[in-house]
Amino acid sequence: MANKSNNKETFTLVLSLLITLGLLGFGLWYFRNSLPFSRQQTQPSANSSGQQSTEQAASLDTSLPNPSVLTIDGSVTIVALMKQLQIAFSPVNPSLPTTYGLPDGSPNGTNKGIQNLRDGKVLMAASSRPLKADEAQAGLVQFPIARDALAVAVGVNNPYKGGLTMEQIKGIFQGQITNWSQVGGPNLLIKVINRSPDSGTYTFFQEVVLLEEPFAPDSANFTTMKKDETTSILRALGDNGISYSTVSQIENQTTVRIVPINGISPTDKTAIKNSTYPISRVVYLVVPRKTSPAAKQFIDFTISPSGQQVVQRVGFTPLK
Numbered sequence: 001m002a003n004k005s006n007n008k009e010t011f012t013l014v015l016s017l018l019i020t021l022g023l024l025g026f027g028l029w030y031f032r033n034s035l036p037f038s039r040q041q042t043q044p045s046a047n048s049s050g051q052q053s054t055e056q057a058a059s060l061d062t063s064l065p066n067p068s069v070l071t072i073d074g075s076v077t078i079v080a081l082m083k084q085l086q087i088a089f090s091p092v093n094p095s096l097p098t099t100y101g102l103p104d105g106s107p108n109g110t111n112k113g114i115q116n117l118r119d120g121k122v123l124m125a126a127s128s129r130p131l132k133a134d135e136a137q138a139g140l141v142q143f144p145i146a147r148d149a150l151a152v153a154v155g156v157n158n159p160y161k162g163g164l165t166m167e168q169i170k171g172i173f174q175g176q177i178t179n180w181s182q183v184g185g186p187n188l189l190i191k192v193i194n195r196s197p198d199s200g201t202y203t204f205f206q207e208v209v210l211l212e213e214p215f216a217p218d219s220a221n222f223t224t225m226k227k228d229e230t231t232s233i234l235r236a237l238g239d240n241g242i243s244y245s246t247v248s249q250i251e252n253q254t255t256v257r258i259v260p261i262n263g264i265s266p267t268d269k270t271a272i273k274n275s276t277y278p279i280s281r282v283v284y285l286v287v288p289r290k291t292s293p294a295a296k297q298f299i300d301f302t303i304s305p306s307g308q309q310v311v312q313r314v315g316f317t318p319l320k
Contacts, residue, residue: 066294074113074126077246109228110200128200142284147317149266150279151247155237160185163260175216193243196228248315
């Protein structure tokens with residue numbers, strides 16, 4: 001009789017403890033998820049990006065006077081897209097010429113372009129990465145305009161013909177993998193050609209592939225370019241080099257080969273749109289929240305069906 005009483009008391013104690021722990025766990029979960037700063041900030045999906053752009057454009061303060069020239073600076077890796085958008089926009093507003101680069105025709109890369117915007121040297125920036133916290137706090141607003149992906153490339157005559165994993169690419173660009181034999185290729189030193197730190201593509205690659213850890217320092221077989229120029233990077237690959245760029249700048253080049261990552265090629269537009277390709281991204285136009293009607297008109301055109309047709313024609317993936 002005593003044993004039954006003890007067992008009943010033990011069962012009641014355990015049940016009470018489990019209920020208490022369950023209530024505490026639920027309370028902690030609810031508290032954490034109720035705090036505004038606890039919610040994760042995720043990159044917008046392809047479908048939500050277009051809606052986000054439209055809503056943000058509507059919220060702009062367009063009280064500034066229209067400029068005589070709409071000056072833009074920024075990303076080198078999306079220069080072809082920006083040139084075609086400029087051409088397509090010209091009939092929409094023939095009285096508003098646009099420039100791209102500072103000086104015109106010489107874009108300085110995302111990071112420098114955004115700095116030039118903050119310094120008032122241009123009226124808009126094209127960015128191949130999301131805004132940083134300090135840039136957003138300075139009153140800048142980003143507008144998704146297209147989806148893109150980074151392609152990792154080797155020279156077409158490189159004897160290594162396989163693919164790579166994200167872990168292997170990280171090891172190569174951090175100097176831990178220095179020979180093609182370490183990834184199943186021939187006994188041949190790997191020559192890394194890294195983009196300029198002025199490049200938004202450099203920043204994005206470091207965040208996504210290197211997980212915000214540093215690149216390897218420059219050495220005999222690791223070179224960081226001083227200027228953000230894709231053509232010179234591709235020319236420098238030779239028979240043992242490796243680098244990266246936006247896929248639209250590489251996929252039609254006969255001198256290089258795109259390396260599949262985790263078995264997926266960035267030329268697969270579906271893989272970019274649904275983000276199954278691991279180095280996918282959104283590219284943006286950036287303006288101050290207080291801007292001109294002309295700047296908003298350029299943004300509106302870019303995210304319109306006509307602008308998105310330009311996006312697709314140039315080789316980028318439309319938002320929808």
